Amino acid sequence: MKATRKITLVVLAVLLLAVGVCFAGCGKDEGTLVVGTNAAFEPFEFKDTNSPSGYGGIDMEMAQLIADELGLKLKIEDMEFTTLLGAMASGKCDIVIAGMSIKPERLENADFSTPYYKANQMIVVKADSTIASSADLKDKKVGVQSGTTGADSADALAADTANYGTLTVEKYRKGADAIMALKSGNIDAVVIDEEVAKKFIQNNDGLKDAGTLDTNEEYCIAVKKGDTEMLDKINGVLDKIMNDGRLDAIIEKYIPAE
Ligand code: ARG
Numbered sequence: 001m002k003a004t005r006k007i008t009l010v011v012l013a014v015l016l017l018a019v020g021v022c023f024a025g026c027g028k029d030e031g032t033l034v035v036g037t038n039a040a041f042e043p044f045e046f047k048d049t050n051s052p053s054g055y056g057g058i059d060m061e062m063a064q065l066i067a068d069e070l071g072l073k074l075k076i077e078d079m080e081f082t083t084l085l086g087a088m089a090s091g092k093c094d095i096v097i098a099g100m101s102i103k104p105e106r107l108e109n110a111d112f113s114t115p116y117y118k119a120n121q122m123i124v125v126k127a128d129s130t131i132a133s134s135a136d137l138k139d140k141k142v143g144v145q146s147g148t149t150g151a152d153s154a155d156a157l158a159a160d161t162a163n164y165g166t167l168t169v170e171k172y173r174k175g176a177d178a179i180m181a182l183k184s185g186n187i188d189a190v191v192i193d194e195e196v197a198k199k200f201i202q203n204n205d206g207l208k209d210a211g212t213l214d215t216n217e218e219y220c221i222a223v224k225k226g227d228t229e230m231l232d233k234i235n236g237v238l239d240k241i242m243n244d245g246r247l248d249a250i251i252e253k254y255i256p257a258e
Contacts, residue, residue: 036093115218122197143178
């Protein structure tokens with residue numbers, strides 16, 4: 001075979017392969033809504049082997065509802081909280097549902113849906129702790145999940161040295177890691193979203209809350225920046241399930257009214 005002919009064949013083969021890969025790749029994602037989350041945030045998202053998706057919680061049931069409403073299959077991508085918006089920007093997921101609070105810095109990297117839940121931060125301490133409110137965090141070690149609004153709140157206290165002295169902030173990959181550090185006495189308190197704090201207190205012996213930090217946060221679904229088509233679809237479904245009571249029913253299932 002002549003060299004030029006050989007090259008032509010190789011080029012053709014590569015082209016065919018590329019087209020094949022594209023079809024396989026495009027076909028695979030068609031009809032599927034890929035939702036990014038960090039499934040270490042009960043009652044919003046947690047691993048649940050009894051659930052068909054492998055995940056339970058308010059956000060995960062809401063994700064299923066959204067997929068159903070849009071006529072799509074649901075796929076959950078569980079990843080580190082700090083990597084979620086970057087992963088979405090690079091196409092690893094279509095939307096992010098992760099109890100994620102809307103805040104200005106995040107709006108630079110994503111668009112946010114209508115809020116679906118309001119939240120504050122809560123201080124978790126050991127049952128025998130003398131810390132009873134945020135004022136008592138002066139000179140203390142506070143644990144948080146890195147990249148979260150809980151971390152922002154703790155950092156803000158630490159910056160206020162006039163009131164909080166040498167308060168230091170320890171950052172952990174997961175809320176559960178911060179709770180473990182608290183239980184083993186490495187830190188004095190954990191600051192984390194209120195409902196998640198309550199779950200940790202419920203599920204662990206020897207913990208109590210020491211009040212809240214009223215941060216008035218709003219959880220939203222994040223979509224790719226500029227993807228108005230997706231944003232409109234998501235807001236459409238949210239509007240529907242907020243008005244027909246389906247969202248309230250899911251919330252009530254995981255956070256029974258007291
Ligand atoms: N609401 C907080 C934030 O936006 C914490 C969210 C953490 N979510 C999670 N799935 N781990 O930063």
